[in-house]
Amino acid sequence: MAVQQFEEAADRLNLSEDMREILRKPKRELTVNFPVRLDDGRIKTFTGYRVQHNVNRGPAKGGIRYSPDVTLDEVKALAMWMTWKCAVVGIPYGGAKGGVICDPKTMSPGELERLTRRYATEISIIIGPHSDIPAPDVNTNPQVMAWIMDTYSMHEGFSIPAVVTGKPLSIGGSEGRNDATAMGVLFVTRQAARRIGLPLRGARVSIQGFGNAGSIAARLFHHEGCKIVAVSDTRGGIYNEAGLDPAAVLRHKQERGSVVGFPAAQQISPQEVLEVPCDILIPAATEGVITEANAGRIQAQIIAEAANGPTTPQADRILGRRGVVVIPDILANAGGVTVSYFEWVQDLQSFFWGVEEITQKLEIIMNRAFAAVAEKAEQYHCDLRLAANMLAISRVAEATQIRGIYP
CATH class of the missing domain: 3.40.50.720 (NAD(P)-binding Rossmann-like Domain)
Known part of the structure; x- marks a missing residue:
């Protein structure tokens, strides 16, 4: 679905084949296999993924999900959608996604913590407050984000709250994130x-x-x-x-x-x-x-x-x-990543806003994004989905074009 939607929008935008080749493929795919000690003393090896689709508009951003149904293809598609989602609301992020193949409903809190900390260690080679900022997704929550933040911080030797969003308020989370x-x-x-x-x-x-x-x-x-x-x-x-x-x-x-x-x-x-x-x-x-x-x-x-x-x-x-x-x-549903962006900004500057200010900023961004998508739909006589994809893809393509190809 993700690739089909991309191709349809690319056709309407008359995107060059070179640009399509860049945007349809993820920049980075990391697969990790790691052992976790279970409560009964057994060792079980789990498989996890972190995919960065595109980082031309800013650091990669996207959730981490825990599910028996996680696949690399699913994570790649969700990472691509995150790129377009961030671009359509105009926040300076690229798209990423992560996941671990596990059934968290059958695991104890201790097992989940050990799995999370080991997974965070394995993907720490590509995540960071200026490179890739994870967030909660299916079957993950603020506690899981707190474990990831603490694990990453322990490796660095000092607290780095901006490495994840969707954290508890007590360690740098944002007001208004839940709603x-x-x-x-x-x-x-x-x-x-x-x-x-x-x-x-x-x-x-x-x-x-x-x-x-x-x-x-x-x-x-x-x-x-x-x-x-x-x-x-x-x-x-x-x-x-x-x-x-x-x-x-x-x-x-x-x-x-x-x-x-x-x-x-x-x-x-x-x-x-x-x-x-x-x-x-x-x-x-x-x-x-x-x-x-x-x-x-x-x-x-x-x-x-x-x-x-x-x-x-x-x-x-x-x-x-x-x-x-x-x-x-x-x-x-881009309100979630928009307030995640607010959380990241607040963490980086160590200065926090009240919920009224956050709600007001969110409304301005969502209304502006809707108006831009509606205008694109009228311009091209198409539905809002195609218009949103065209707006997002054109913004990412423009950033890619302006930055140029290294070296």
Whole structure:
């Protein structure tokens, strides 16, 4: 999908074959195999990756995920998307991604810490506050970032908080980081709704995925006056056309481990959450959930992609023909990396901002990015995804062209 989207945008930009050759391939791919001592005394060898796609606009930036499903191809695609995501919102980063093949749900906190510290040591040859700055992703969190920061700092002999973002506040994390992705989704959805004349107050919102981004989006959109009609997690979904109280749903999930069983709501499947009657659909779970098979049944006017890659290219074409506005992932969920950038800047200057200032700066950047993408879409008579990719790729291509080829 990542390469297909790149080629389509490159065609519209009339990008030279030389430039395509540079931008379609990662700059660096590191594979590491490392031993970790388990709690029972056994030694297990794990495989991890760190891929830097492009660093022509600045240091590489991207998350680290822990999952049994991690592959080098997946990490390469996500690194490429990170390059475009940073470029589309205009922050001075290139794209990177990392991952370890493991099942963190079966590991103890001690095992996770030993795995993290050893993985951090293995990739320390290419990460750094001015070269490559990791962040949390699937199954990683502020504690994992704290271990990476501490490990890197121990090697250097002094504290280097700017080596990672998404850290706890007590060691250089940023205010507003937790809400950042969902806040960015709200800002760009507000802009898209204005463009099609949809008032947010009273708009029906369905959210697939009630994790960090999804549950916070539910709270923010509810506060904006929207009606949250459906939410889901991996176990199932719930629907109430009269609206759900996000705070009550979150309490239920924290007590029961799932939104399933929430009183005064109809039980539906996570797939059905995509197809309920709504004005705004927020896929906030995994890749490839909106496909050729279900795109025709989606009833939303706006789809805001809080997840990475939730819509397949075939589904995009169907949604485009039906006039559905799709705010692409590289724009919609870029609030997270934008506030990561704020955290990095604050760490480098050892001077921290309040949450109001951070929210205000984030809104300015997201609104500016949406306006630039919308202008590109009108100029080329295309959808927002192609416009966002074209804007991002043209910015990276320009930086590459200006810097020239060394030597």
